Amino acid sequence: xxxxxxxxxxxxxxxxxxxxxxxxxxxxxxxxxxxxxxxxxxxxxxxxxxxxxxxxxxxxxxxxxxxxxxxxxxxxxxxxxxxxxxxxxxxxxxxxxxxxxxxxxxxxxxxxxxxxxxxxxxxxxxxxxxxxxxxxxxxxxxxxxxxxxxxxxxxxxxxxxxxxxxxxxxxxxxxxxxxxxxxxxxxxxxxxxxxxxxxxxxxxxxxxxxxxxxxxxxxxxxxxxxxxxxxxxxxxxxxxxxxxxxxxxxxxxxxxxxxxxxxxxxxxxxxxxxxxxxxxxxxxxxxxxxxxxxxxxxxxxxxxxxxxxxxxxxxxxxxxxxxxxxxxxxxxxxxxxxxxxxxxxxxxxxxxxxxxxxxxxxxxxxxxxxxxxxxxxxxxxxxxxxxxxxxxxxxxxxxxxxxxxxxxxxxxxxxxxxxxxxxxxxxxxxxxxxxxxxxxxxxxxxxxxxxxxxxxxxxxxxxxxxxxxxxxxxxxxxxxxxxxxxxxxxxxxxxxxxxxxxxxxxxxxxxxxxxxxxxxxxxxxxxxxxxxxxxxxxxxxxxxxxxxxxxxxxxxxxxxxxxxxxxxxxxxxxxxxxx
Numbered sequence: 254x255x256x257x258x259x260x261x262x263x264x265x266x267x268x269x270x271x272x273x274x275x276x277x278x279x280x281x282x283x284x285x286x287x288x289x290x291x292x293x294x295x296x297x298x299x300x301x302x303x304x305x306x307x308x309x310x311x312x313x314x315x316x317x318x319x320x321x322x323x324x325x326x327x328x329x330x331x332x333x334x335x336x337x338x339x340x341x342x343x344x345x346x347x348x349x350x351x352x353x354x355x356x357x358x359x360x361x362x363x364x365x366x367x368x369x370x371x372x373x374x375x376x377x378x379x380x381x382x383x384x385x386x387x388x389x390x391x392x393x394x395x396x397x398x399x400x401x402x403x404x405x406x407x408x409x410x411x412x413x414x415x416x417x418x419x420x421x422x423x424x425x426x427x428x429x430x431x432x433x434x435x436x437x438x439x440x441x442x443x444x445x446x447x448x449x450x451x452x453x454x455x456x457x458x459x460x461x462x463x464x465x466x467x468x469x470x471x472x473x474x475x476x477x478x479x480x481x482x483x484x485x486x487x488x489x490x491x492x493x494x495x496x497x498x499x500x501x502x503x504x505x506x507x508x509x510x511x512x513x514x515x516x517x518x519x520x521x522x523x524x525x526x527x528x529x530x531x532x533x534x535x536x537x538x539x540x541x542x543x544x545x546x547x548x549x550x551x552x553x554x555x556x557x558x559x560x561x562x563x564x565x566x567x568x569x570x571x572x573x574x575x576x577x578x579x580x581x582x583x584x585x586x587x588x589x590x591x592x593x594x595x596x597x598x599x600x601x602x603x604x605x606x607x608x609x610x611x612x613x614x615x616x617x618x619x620x621x622x623x624x625x626x627x628x629x630x631x632x633x634x635x636x637x638x639x640x641x642x643x644x645x646x647x648x649x650x651x652x653x654x655x656x657x658x659x660x661x662x663x664x665x666x667x668x669x670x671x672x673x674x675x676x677x678x679x680x681x682x683x684x685x686x687x688x689x690x691x692x693x694x695x696x697x698x699x700x701x702x703x704x705x706x707x708x709x710x711x712x713x714x715x716x717x718x719x720x721x722x723x724x725x726x727x728x729x730x731x732x733x734x735x736x737x738x739x740x741x742x743x744x745x746x747x748x749x750x751x752x753x754x755x756x757x758x759x760x761x762x763x764x765x766x767x768x769x770x771x772x773x774x775x776x777x778x779x780x781x782x783x784x785x786x787x788x789x790x791x792x793x794x795x796x797x798x799x800x801x802x803x804x805x806x807x808x809x810x811x812x813x814x815x816x817x818x819x820x821x822x823x824x825x826x827x828x829x830x831x832x
Contacts, residue, residue, distance in 0.1 A: 259434075259686075261441040266292040268662045269431055269444055271418050271477070272452030273297075275304035275394070276631030276651035278401040278410075279357075280450050283659025285408040289666070292444065294416040296436065296453075296468070296752065299402055303454055303469050303632075304651070307394025308510035308582065310378065310386035311358075311652075312645035313351035317372040319383035324348040326382055329820035331646060332813055334380045334541070335639020336779040337794045338487065341813045342617035343636035347646070347653045354652030355387060363400040364389055376515075378644035380541055386645040391512050391582045397648060416442055417752045418473075420682040421449055421481040424675035427625040428481065432682035437747045441686070443679060447666035448626045450658055451478060455609025455632035456488070456763035461710040462497055462506040463606040468749075470609070471702075471756040472763030474633030478613040479762060483622040484800040486635040486808070487611030488763065489771035492642050492780050493715050495545040497605025499563050504590050506605040509566060509583055511644070513600075514538040516579050518568040520549070521599070522557040528564070543641050543780045546604040550715040559601055567599035604715050608647065610638035610780065611770075614798055619661035620654055626665050630654045635796075640779025689754050694738035698753045701739070704732050705760050713764075713771055718785040722772040729764055736761065766799045773797055773805040 268284045270277045273295030284291040295302065314322040327348040332339050355373070359365070365387050366374040375384040389396040405412065418433040430445040456472035458465045475485055496513070497506040514520075520538050522528045532548040533540035540548075549564050558564055568576060568583075573596045576584055580595075587593040587600060613622060613629035617636055620628050631651045638646065712725030736757065741750050774797060776790035777783050795807040813821070 259439065259441050261443055263443045263445070264292065265445045266290045267446065267666045268292075268448045268450065269294070269446035270450045270452060271431065272454065272631070272633070273299040273412055273414070274302035274452060274454065274631065275397055275401060275648065276655050277450065277452035278405055279652055279655025280452065280630060280659040280662070281410050282401065282404050282408060283656050284663050285410050287660070287663050289663050292411050292413070292446070293405075294413040294418060294433070296415070296417045298414050299412055300398065302398055303465065304648075305395045305398040306464070306508070307397070307648055308391045308508065309512060310376065310388035310393050310645045311355070311397070311648040312378070312381070312385050312643070313355045313387060313649055314348065314383070314385050315352060315355065315373060315375065315387070317368070318375045319385070322383035322385055324351065325817055326820050327351065327385060328817045330381050331637070331643050332639075332817065333821045334641050334643045336641060336789070338490070338639030338778070338796060338810065340617050340636040341811055341817065345814070345817070346617060346657070347637055347650050350653035350656070351649045354649050354656070357652060357656070358397060358400055361400040361404040363396055366390065380643055391510050391580060394648060417755065418453075418477065419686060419755050421451075421477050421627065422675070422678045422682065423481050423624060424673050424678060426482055427673065428627045429672050429674045432679065434686060434748060434751065436749060436752055439743060439748045439751075441683070445672070445674070447669055447672055448628070448662035450662055451613065451627065451629040451633050452631050453477065453633055455612060456760070456767070457491060457606040457609055459705055459709050459760045459764050459767075460606035460714065461706040462603065464494055464497055464506050464508045468752070468756060470632070472759035473756070474613055474629060475763045475766065476759035478622060478627070478629060478633075479800060481627060482624045483627065483629075484614040484798050485611065485766050486614040486796050486798050487770065488609070488766040488799055489774055489797065490610040490638070490640050490779065490781055491606055491767070492542060492608040492610055493546040493604040494607035495542060495549050495604055496566055496602040498590065499561050499601050499603055501590060507586065507590065508605070508607070509600055509602055510580070511542070513566060513568055513580055513583055516568065516575060517571055518566050519570070520545070521565045521567060522552045523559045523564075524557055526557070528552050528557070541641065542644070546715055546780075547782060549602070550604050553603060558603075561601060563601040563603040565599040566602050568595055569597050569599065608632065608642055610640070610642050611635045620658045621661065626662075628658045628662055630658050640781055686751070689741050689751060690743065692739050692741045694740045696735050696739045698739050698741070698750065698757050701732055701736060702753065702757050702760060705729070705757075705764050708732070709764055709767070713768055716782045716784050717771055718783060719772060719775075722768050725768045726765070726772075729761065729768065733761055770797045770799050770805050
């Protein structure tokens with residue numbers, strides 16, 4: 254197709270939402286409920302957004318099971334588990350707003366598990382003092398996504414499911430829309446908007462084994478924000494989930510919910526040893542996620558793993574009825590992917606890149622960025638999780654901040670005297686796509702993506718060191734040099750190749766930010782393990798903020814309010830599950 258004769262659609266809206274997962278849809282709903290124009294775009298079908306994979310549950314101090322619970326205790330647990338890197342203001346907003354988030358979901362028709370008297374049922378997750386995790390079986394995220402899609406349809410929110418956004422359009426540090434193309438037929442989209450909400454996920458797909466599926470969480474939010482003039486905070490803080498499956502190759506990293514351990518699953522190495530006795534003899538398999546992942550990694554690294562490089566998670570000793578009622582999705586997944594009956598045989602697992610705890614730099618109160626009119630929410634943003642995410646917090650975060658950001662974006666748009674646009678910015682966005690479509694170099698985009706994943710897995714996995722991170726940056730330099738010579742070939746099946754080229758750009762930027770920040774954080778804290786700096790460094794109780802122009806700079810974290818700090822010492826994490 255001749256790039257210069259590309260069809261281009263021009264669309265105008267008040268608020269544009271990039272991403273149609275839970276956070277994007279919740280923000281769009283808020284805007285629409287205020288009677289304001291909103292458009293949501295996503296690169297995968299809305300019913301299949303990443304949120305639908307979340308299994309375990311959603312946190313709120315409802316007190317339905319433990320009347321002593323409070324938002325202050327929820328905040329204290331969150332900050333303690335973040336190893337002091339969470340922003341206390343962000344944490345307070347989420348924990349205070351959590352009950353409203355649950356009520357919103359009920360209003361949209363969400364079916365929560367309930368006690369016999371009708372109360373919302375809540376269960377323990379790791380490092381929570383009380384039972385505060387509401388759920389729907391082991392498919393909570395799927396139910397939340399369904400409820401949000403249903404509400405979006407009631408409000409007749411326009412959603413474009415196959416539009417890939419390549420650039421946020423900015424003039425004088427203020428957004429005026431975004432540019433992109435249709436994945437099926439290549440039609441360009443020039444979208445004018447007064448405010449843009451970035452909800453396009455994190456960057457954990459840049460590792461070889463990940464709980465994200467192909468073509469999602471490739472760092473899109475990071476690149477879009479940075480190229481618009483934003484910054485990233487704590488990109489090195491990535492949560493590795495202890496239990497991702499090893500096979501088949503195209504599903505490597507698919508999660509086995511920690512509900513499997515919560516129901517009594519046992520971890521063993523290839524020698525048959527219950528190895529958690531070595532790492533956390535009190536909590537064993539119910540230890541926190543960072544510890545279990547590190548334990549499994551260590552067993553494999555020291556040669557006690559299976560021939561395929563994993564450890565074994567066994568639930569076969571549990572009653573069959575327990576497995577079928579409490580772990581139906583795990584049972585079904587393993588049957589479908591491996592023809593493995595978990596009521597009889599153990600599951601082979603290994604740590605898998607799972608969640609970006611850092612993300613785009615935002616202000617706590619409204620998740621605004623360095624660019625006027627640009628907001629970031631969900632896994633794209635940062636501030637809540639610090640160095641270790643507390644189970645069930647990510648789903649409540651998107652409901653609380655979806656509401657707040659929807660209101661903030663609407664208010665921003667209402668306060669504009671005029672929308673200033675830039676023909677140069679649009680021309681640059683057009684030219685970027687034209688240049689890639691004309692590219693007929695020898696390098697394969699998929700092969701380069703694989704090279705980045707190999708580099709990140711080798712040098713920035715569960716355990717890192719200076720030498721490896723420096724080597725990783727050198728490898729990335731070489732990959733980026735090869736990226737100048739890619740070949741793009743749209744075909745009868747659509748424009749996926751062009752999308753992969755932009756995914757590759759995003760992955761390279763996210764990888765650089767992660768490697769540079771990980772090298773700068775010379776300590777071990779939460780999910781960030783440095784073998785050459787095994788201790789926590791009090792001087793590094795700071796956020797690391799990255800941009801291509803400034804590199805890594807340190808940012809102070811506000812003090813924890815007294816009413817929350819007073820509760821932090823009391824947290825007893827014994828025998829509770831982290832999801």
